[in-house]
Amino acid sequence: MRKIILSKVDHLRIQKCIKDAMSSGSISGNEAERLTKELEIAKVVEPQEIPPDVVTMHSVVKVSFLNTKKQVQFQLVYPREADMKSGKISILSPVATALIGYRKNDELEWIVPAGVTKIRIDEIVYQPEAAGDYNL
Secondary structure, three states, rough: OOOOEEHHHHHHHHHHHHHHHHHOOOOHHHHHHHHHHHHHHEEEEEEHHHOOEEEEOOOEEEEEEEEEEEEEEEEEEOOHHHHHHHOOEEEEOOOHHHHHOOOOOOEEEEEEOOEEEEEEEEEEEOOOOOOOOOOO
């Protein structure tokens, strides 16, 4: 598992999301464990120290599914902000969990119902830290 980069703010908020979701039963134990493991090994830095090519909370990203050549754009958000019709996906969703903390041009494997697929982060259209938006 590759070491991801997270801001202190995102790290704390994601931990709280996991605890809340576990309490309400809205996340599976496997997904909670996977995200918790990512948080445990993450390099945690001040928001101002996040490189501009890292996927953070509230980032808008374009990713390609390399198996199908399909490209999609969405924003990683906290569960209460999630709205698939607006392209806002919860950090507790498997694809957001897979992307958080990774960098532009990183390729990673993601398990979908049809099996394993490869995803590449093509572009970070918006990253709050790069834009100076540290309080989202």
